[in-house]
Amino acid sequence: MVLVGFLQAQNCTNLPASWRHPESRTDFLSADYYRAIARVLEHGKFHLAFFDDRLAMPDRYGNDHAHAVEHGIRCVKLDPIVVLMTMGMASRRLGLGATCSTTYYEPFHVARLFATIDLMTDGRSAWNVVTSLNDGEALNMGRSEVMEHDLRYDRADEFMRIVLGHWDSWEDDALIVDKASGRFADGAKVHRLDHRGEFFQSRGPFTVPRSAQGHPVIIQAGQSGRGRRFAGRWGEVIFATAPSVESGRRGYAALKDEAASAGRDPDGMLICNLITPVCAETKAAAEDKMALIQQLPLEIDQLSLLAEALNFDFASKGLDEPLTTEELASFSGLHTIRDRVLAVSGNPNPTVREFMQISHRGRPDDAIVGGPHEVADALEEMFVERSCDGFVVAATHVPGGYADFVHHVVPELQRRGVYHVDYSGATLRENLGLPRPAIGAWKTYSPSVAVSP
Numbered sequence: 541m542v543l544v545g546f547l548q549a550q551n552c553t554n555l556p557a558s559w560r561h562p563e564s565r566t567d568f569l570s571a572d573y574y575r576a577i578a579r580v581l582e583h584g585k586f587h588l589a590f591f592d593d594r595l596a597m598p599d600r601y602g603n604d605h606a607h608a609v610e611h612g613i614r615c616v617k618l619d620p621i622v623v624l625m626t627m628g629m630a631s632r633r634l635g636l637g638a639t640c641s642t643t644y645y646e647p648f649h650v651a652r653l654f655a656t657i658d659l660m661t662d663g664r665s666a667w668n669v670v671t672s673l674n675d676g677e678a679l680n681m682g683r684s685e686v687m688e689h690d691l692r693y694d695r696a697d698e699f700m701r702i703v704l705g706h707w708d709s710w711e712d713d714a715l716i717v718d719k720a721s722g723r724f725a726d727g728a729k730v731h732r733l734d735h736r737g738e739f740f741q742s743r744g745p746f747t748v749p750r751s752a753q754g755h756p757v758i759i760q761a762g763q764s765g766r767g768r769r770f771a772g773r774w775g776e777v778i779f780a781t782a783p784s785v786e787s788g789r790r791g792y793a794a795l796k797d798e799a800a801s802a803g804r805d806p807d808g809m810l811i812c813n814l815i816t817p818v819c820a821e822t823k824a825a826a827e828d829k830m831a832l833i834q835q836l837p838l839e840i841d842q843l844s845l846l847a848e849a850l851n852f853d854f855a856s857k858g859l860d861e862p863l864t865t866e867e868l869a870s871f872s873g874l875h876t877i878r879d880r881v882l883a884v885s886g887n888p889n890p891t892v893r894e895f896m897q898i899s900h901r902g903r904p905d906d907a908i909v910g911g912p913h914e915v916a917d918a919l920e921e922m923f924v925e926r927s928c929d930g931f932v933v934a935a936t937h938v939p940g941g942y943a944d945f946v947h948h949v950v951p952e953l954q955r956r957g958v959y960h961v962d963y964s965g966a967t968l969r970e971n972l973g974l975p976r977p978a979i980g981a982w983k984t985y986s987p988s989v990a991v992s993p
């Protein structure tokens with residue numbers, strides 16, 4: 541069972557209300573805050589700490605940021621890669637992942653950033669590949685609106701070929717560094733990419749040799765049809781959402797099929813379902829904790845996060861007003877939220893309130909609440925029923941949400957033999973059981989690209 545911490549370099553967890561939790565630390569602008577989280581996760585032998593990212597404040601609601609600032613709705617967002625390095629320096633085995641968008645950065649830049657982190661952390665890094673989703677990000681990054689959903693993924697496919705191509709530029713034995721002969725590296729073993737494609741050009745040669753784990757692990761979380769095709773082709777760790785064991789099983793099988801049809805070994809992909817545990821020494825104590833947590837969210841938290849995720853101004857509608865067919869079609873962000881609300885409500889024109897109630901965005905309503913046995917039972921069932929290979933664990937508050945999980949649930953999972961008792965290797969790939977990729981391995985599942993010899 542793989543465990544990943546779902547982290548945010550910001551003033552709250554992915555629940556905006558978390559900063560109001562009495563036990564939340566408020567020094568989220570300090571390195572010590574992130575170091576403390578890293579220590580808790582490493583103590584619990586988490587495989588990976590992963591930071592999400594968004595390149596804008598949630599200001600789609602009412603086209604204004606004031607509500608986000610007033611209520612602390614993720615209005616602080618630090619650069620996750622810099623914060624990641626801070627955590628890397630405070631840990632020895634914990635994997636370190638950060639999100640970086642293929643829509644707003646150049647592939648050469650992203651390849652160099654993550655290859656460098658991989659070296660600086662002795663082979664523990666991972667990149668969460670996202671295509672970004674709303675106009676706020678576009679406006680901050682020099683565009684007028686977000687690019688169309690499927691086109692973002694077409695562009696991301698080409699982006700991946702460039703990044704992986706650059707990561708393969710230095711053969712594993714290219715470096716010589718022999719002071720006596722004066723040979724630094726073998727010129728025949730460092731290659732230029734010379735990529736000229738539909739969306740990008742990048743020449744090379746790349747300037748960072750390969751790391752202990754070959755190259756960073758690729759994380760992906762696409763959920764739409766197009767997104768899952770992308771995840772099936774490139775993702776090594778996949779984040780998924782599964783409202784039930786049965787839907788998780790279907791999603792798991794479908795994603796593994798995507799990998800197989802892309803020509804990959806489906807076992808080279810680890811699927812982690814998103815969970816929010818609320819745990820304590822007993823079920824009753826956990827329920828008390830949950831009762832407090834459920835008091836914290838505000839209506840505006842939900843409205844603001846829905847507006848930014850769906851790229852639609854929910855302030856333009858009354859809470860009980862149905863969304864028109866045209867409005868629903870105009871949503872350009874996370875289509876999966878819209879499609880789930882349509883499916884669950886059975887209403888072709890759901891109201892804003894239905895979006896709030898069904899999506900739970902900004903609320904902890906789908907938390908797994910219990911003592912060590914109840915939480916471990918729920919996780920073990922999803923795991924053994926092949927609904928997932930592990931979990932991406934969100935926190936109701938930090939670092940306490942993780943500390944509770946590590947203290948109460950991790951030992952129970954270890955006792956049951958479903959979770960490792962210690963790290964088995966030095967690199968993230970070794971700990972995940974993923975092979976070190978041979979140079980050019982990715983070309984077997986993306987054959988359309990030529991890398992110059």
Ligand SMILES: Cc1cc2nc3c(=O)[nH]c(=O)nc-3n(C[C@H](O)[C@H](O)[C@H](O)COP(=O)(O)O)c2cc1C
Nearest residue numbers: 592593639670672761762763764767779780874875
């Ligand atoms: C656990 C998890 C973490 C995610 N982190 C980010 C993130 O940091 N930034 C982002 O823009 N999208 C993030 N996403 C959204 C996905 O990248 C993806 O866009 C979304 O699941 C919808 O799928 P689609 O792009 O195929 O429509 C995350 C999704 C999940 C499930």
